[in-house]
Every structure is written in C-alpha cells, then in structure tokens.
Amino acid sequence: MNEARIPSLLRDAISRDLEPVRPLASPALRALALLPVGVLLLVAFPAFWSWQHHVARLPSPAWVLSAVETLLSLLVLGACFREAVPGRSLSTRAIACVLGVSGLVFVWVNLTTRSPAGVSEALLLQWFGECITTALTYSIPALIAPAWLVSRALPGRPALTGALCGLGTGLMADAGMRIICRDGDYVHVLVAHGGAILILVALGALSACAIEVIKARRLRRVRAGGVS
Amino acid sequence: MTAPPADESRLTQLMVAYQGGDAGAFEQLYAILSDEVRRHFARNHRERRGVNDLVQDLFLEIHRSRRSYAPPLPVRPWVYGIAHNISARARRAAGQQPWPSGAPDVLAEIPAPAEPLSDSLDIEQALTALPANTRDPWLLHHVFGFSFDSIARRLGITVMAAKLRSSRATRALKLALQPKGKSR
Numbered sequence: 205m206n207e208a209r210i211p212s213l214l215r216d217a218i219s220r221d222l223e224p225v226r227p228l229a230s231p232a233l234r235a236l237a238l239l240p241v242g243v244l245l246l247v248a249f250p251a252f253w254s255w256q257h258h259v260a261r262l263p264s265p266a267w268v269l270s271a272v273e274t275l276l277s278l279l280v281l282g283a284c285f286r287e288a289v290p291g292r293s294l295s296t297r298a299i300a301c302v303l304g305v306s307g308l309v310f311v312w313v314n315l316t317t318r319s320p321a322g323v324s325e326a327l328l329l330q331w332f333g334e335c336i337t338t339a340l341t342y343s344i345p346a347l348i349a350p351a352w353l354v355s356r357a358l359p360g361r362p363a364l365t366g367a368l369c370g371l372g373t374g375l376m377a378d379a380g381m382r383i384i385c386r387d388g389d390y391v392h393v394l395v396a397h398g399g400a401i402l403i404l405v406a407l408g409a410l411s412a413c414a415i416e417v418i419k420a421r422r423l424r425r426v427r428a429g430g431v432s
Numbered sequence: 433m434t435a436p437p438a439d440e441s442r443l444t445q446l447m448v449a450y451q452g453g454d455a456g457a458f459e460q461l462y463a464i465l466s467d468e469v470r471r472h473f474a475r476n477h478r479e480r481r482g483v484n485d486l487v488q489d490l491f492l493e494i495h496r497s498r499r500s501y502a503p504p505l506p507v508r509p510w511v512y513g514i515a516h517n518i519s520a521r522a523r524r525a526a527g528q529q530p531w532p533s534g535a536p537d538v539l540a541e542i543p544a545p546a547e548p549l550s551d552s553l554d555i556e557q558a559l560t561a562l563p564a565n566t567r568d569p570w571l572l573h574h575v576f577g578f579s580f581d582s583i584a585r586r587l588g589i590t591v592m593a594a595k596l597r598s599s600r601a602t603r604a605l606k607l608a609l610q611p612k613g614k615s616r
Binding site: 209210211213214217218219222223224225226227228230288289290291292293356357358359360419420423426 | 451452453455458459462463466484488489491492493495496497498499500501502503505506508509510511512513514516517520521525
C-alpha cells in the first residue's frame with residue numbers, strides 16, 4: 205500500500221476522529237422524517253391560531269388540499285436532500301420540474317378554495333403584513349430541521365440546495381397558513397403567502413451559503429494544523 | 433508507484449469499511465484515488481503546491497462527509513462531486529484571479545495510471561482530442577461551474593459562442609465515449 209504517501213497532517217486529522225459513522229438515510233427517508241413537522245404546521249398551527257384568535261378554519265375540503273401541499277413540500281425537501289449529496293445533484297430539468305410543479309400546486313391549492321374577502325385597501329395591506337409575519341414566525345423554526353439535515357451532507361450548489369430547503373419549508377407552512385387566512389383575494393394569496401415562501405427561499409439559500417462558508421473555514425483551520 | 437485500477441465494487445467495500453472506522457480502508461482508498469484526483473485537479477491548477485493542497489482538502493472533506501456516502505452507490509461520482517465542491521471553494525477563495533491557462537506542467541509530474549481507468553482516462557483522451565476553443569468552455573462550465581457569462585468574459589467571446597462551443601464539445605465527447613460499434 206501507498207500508506208507512506210499520506211501527508212502527516214491528513215493522517216493526524218483522520219486518526220483524531222475515526223469513529224464509525226452510520227451512512228445518511230436516503231433522501232426520501234430523511235424527507236419522511238420531517239412528516240411530524242409537516243403535520244405540526246398543517247394541524248397544530250391552525251388549531252392553535254384559531255383557538256387563540258377565535259377565527260374559523262376552512263372547511264374540510266380545504267384541509268385535503270393543504271395535505272396535498274404538505275406532501276408536495278416533502279417531495280421538494282426530498283429533492284433538496286438528494287441535491288445535497290455529492291455526485292447526486294439534480295439535473296436542470298429536474299430542478300425546473302420541481303420549481304414548476306411547486307408553483308402550479310401552490311397557485312392551484314390557494315386559488316381554488318376561497319373567494320376574495322373584499323376588504324378595504326388599508327386592511328389589505330395590514331393583512332399582507334399579518335400573513336407574512338405569521339407564516340415566517342411559524343416556519344423559520346421549522347426551517348432549522350431541514351437545514352440541519354442538509355448541513356450533514358455536502359451540497360455542491362449550496363445556494364440552490366438551501367433555496368429548495370426554504371421552498372419545501374415555505375410550502376409546508378403555507379399548507380397550514382391558508383387554513384386560517386381570512387382573505388382569499390388573489391393578490392393577497394400571491395403577494396402575502398407567495399412572498400412568505402420567497403422570503404424563506406432566500407433565507408434557506410443564505411443559511412446554506414453561510415454553513416458552507418463555515419465548513420470551508422473549518423477545513424482551512426484543519427489544513428493549517430488547527431483543531432478538527 | 434502507481435495504484436492499480438480499482439473496480440467500483442472494491443471501492444465500495446473499502447468505503448463501507450472506512451465508514452465502519454477502519455483506518456486501513458482509508459489508506460487503501462487514498463492509495464487508489466489520490467493520483468487520479470491529483471490529475472483531475474492538476475488539469476486546472478498550475479502550481480503543484482496548490483494541487484497538493486486541493487488533494488489534501490479533498491480527503492479531509494471526504495473524511496468529514498463520509499457519512500454522506502450511501503452504499504452501494506458508486507464511490508467515484510461521490511468523490512468527484514466533493515472534488516467539484518473543493519474546486520468551487522478554491523475558485524471562490526481565489527476571487528477574481530484569472531483562469532490558469534498553463535495547467536499541463538503539473539500534470540506531467542503526476543504518474544499516470546499503469547492501466548487505463550476506463551472512465552477517467554477515456555474522458556481525458558477524448559478531452560485532449562478536442563480543439564482547445566471548444567474544450568476550454570466545456571471544462572470551465574461543466575467541471576468548474578463557471579457561468580457562460582463569466583466564461584464569455586474570460587475568453588473574450590460572446591455568451592452564445594461559449595454555449596455553442598461547450599455544446600459541440602459535449603456532442604464530440606459523447607461520440608468519442610460511445611462503446612465501439614454502437615451507432616447514434
């Protein structure tokens with residue numbers, strides 16, 4: 205064997221933590237592991253919100269469509285986890301397909317179940333803010349779990365991976381959000397609910413890039429002879 | 433001094449053993465893959481020291497990310513995926529430094545495999561056979577992930593020309609790498 209050729213720094217770094225590791229589960233299984241988070245955002249979040257604010261939830265057919273959106277969010281997260289594994293990155297066509305289907309399902313689910321509430325312009329803007337704030341309040345903590353799962357792999361395109369992670373979480377949160385939202389106005393749905401998802405996409409991309417920078421710095425420290 | 437070509441199943445076995453905490457398996461993986469990945473980096477980096485650092489970074493990252501390898505998938509795509517990531521990091525760290533054009537002087541110092549590795553050497557030969565004006569846009573885009581805008585600026589050509597040349601290179605590579613006797 206060419207054992208002697210391994211640089212001593214590399215050998216030391218390897219021998220410092222050579223404990224057995226369990227391979228990551230498949231992307232589909234890891235996405236499925238987030239099902240409780242999806243159920244929490246789909247059921248517990250609207251239930252808590254309607255109890256706290258005494259507002260009526262949408263009737264049962266709307267819940268079915270929300271469940272469809274939750275399932276879609278798990279598919280998006282599965283694609284995200286696959287993208288994060290080296291050598292298994294998604295093709296441009298697959299990415300376009302994921303984004304296209306997500307957009308279509310979001311529009312279909314949100315625009316078929318509710319009619320516009322016909323509120324004044326001032327209230328319209330207030331409700332924009334309320335929906336965006338509420339969606340972000342509940343979904344940013346939910347973003348932590350998939351972001352952690354992504355960080356365990358090594359995405360070659362961190363911004364894209366993080367964006368997919370944010371998209372999945374955003375769709376998951378929207379599935380619950382649309383049940384408690386009082387306004388079915390198209391502009392409201394697209395700007396407030398879609399806007400919240402886009403903010404999560406941006407946050408996901410930024411956090412993945414930040415994690416990547418931190419990892420690169422750690423690697424440089426190891427190479428410079430620092431701690432692992 | 434060169435490592436013998438290893439088939440994927442052997443690499444998979446070694447990788448599984450390495451994930452189980454076997455230091456010897458890592459050493460064997462290093463022996464099998466290091467020259468191969470060094471050649472991969474050397475095609476694109478002029479300085480030997482830079483290439484050696486990249487190889488070391490690669491194996492450190494392989495170690496840190498070893499849980500992300502899922503057996504029994506082939507090991508090489510996983511390793512080259514990480515290599516692509518390392519190259520991208522190096523590129524980002526280098527900022528706006530111009531693309532190194534004289535790479536082959538490092539390549540010459542690295543021992544070639546004793547027998548052709550069916551994938552890497554075929555691709556290398558096919559790439560060498562391409563005219564430089566189509567090979568460079570292809571390498572810059574598909575290996576190093578530069579955008580066509582950036583490639584066009586670097587090479588002083590239009591974006592459309594960069595895309596066209598890369599596309600021609602892809603077609604030529606597909607033809608060159610087709611199994612013998614198989615038609616389009």
